[in-house]
Amino acid sequence: MSYFYSPDERASKTLFGDITARTFWGEKMLMSLVDLPANSVVPLHSHPHEQVGLMVKGEATFTIGGEKRLVKTGEMWVIPGGVEHMVEAGDQPALALDVFSPVREDYQY
Amino acid sequence: MSYFYSPDERASKTLFGDITARTFWGEKMLMSLVDLPANSVVPLHSHPHEQVGLMVKGEATFTIGGEKRLVKTGEMWVIPGGVEHMVEAGDQPALALDVFSPVREDYQY
Numbered sequence: 005m006s007y008f009y010s011p012d013e014r015a016s017k018t019l020f021g022d023i024t025a026r027t028f029w030g031e032k033m034l035m036s037l038v039d040l041p042a043n044s045v046v047p048l049h050s051h052p053h054e055q056v057g058l059m060v061k062g063e064a065t066f067t068i069g070g071e072k073r074l075v076k077t078g079e080m081w082v083i084p085g086g087v088e089h090m091v092e093a094g095d096q097p098a099l100a101l102d103v104f105s106p107v108r109e110d111y112q113y
Numbered sequence: 114m115s116y117f118y119s120p121d122e123r124a125s126k127t128l129f130g131d132i133t134a135r136t137f138w139g140e141k142m143l144m145s146l147v148d149l150p151a152n153s154v155v156p157l158h159s160h161p162h163e164q165v166g167l168m169v170k171g172e173a174t175f176t177i178g179g180e181k182r183l184v185k186t187g188e189m190w191v192i193p194g195g196v197e198h199m200v201e202a203g204d205q206p207a208l209a210l211d212v213f214s215p216v217r218e219d220y221q222y
Binding site for chain 2: 006007008009010011012028029030031032033035037054056058060066068069071073075078079080081082083084087089101103105106
């Protein structure tokens with residue numbers, strides 16, 4: 005096994021509608037590199053896992069715990085477990101890294 | 114408190130020599146956005162925390178558990194707790210996101 009991963013060499017998993025991700029994990033965390041097509045929406049949801057992340061490319065509007073904000077390239081978020089959140093892409097695609105702890109088993113493939 | 118963070122608005126913490134980071138955390142994870150100046154080196158070390166990450170900008174040579182690899186923009190890593198690793202920047206600066214679980218208390222500020 006290697007410690008290194010190239011997302012370009014990894015198949016994608018569908019998360020919601022036309023939103024896909026490539027995921028990589030250890031024992032405590034799972035990284036999810038999420039491709040958000042233009043105008044895509046991650047609907048309001050919550051999970052017991054803590055979620056942190058960074059906007060790698062582009063921008064999207066996040067609503068977390070009722071707080072709404074346009075998150076631009078390089079900006080970051082921390083979502084405690086159980087807090088409802090949603091994401092709305094703009095008219096350009098975006099790429100976001102989410103990291104979950106504990107590992108989201110439903111995101112392994 | 115907000116769930117959103119702009120690294121541009123956060124002061125940096127020195128990690129090793131001229132290497133600095135801006136860190137953000139929840140209860141289970143700590144994100145460390147690391148600025149690697151040209152030719153900087155994170156010396157070989159290990160810690161009990163699991164560490165995952167993504168190269169945000171630029172590239173650097175990682176050695177993890179004796180495996181050496183040039184990690185380019187967008188590539189990722191998973192370092193189990195206790196595995197020795199080091200990072201060597203090239204002749205250009207790089208920006209890397211590391212995420213630790215459990216939270217590295219020595220990286221909080």
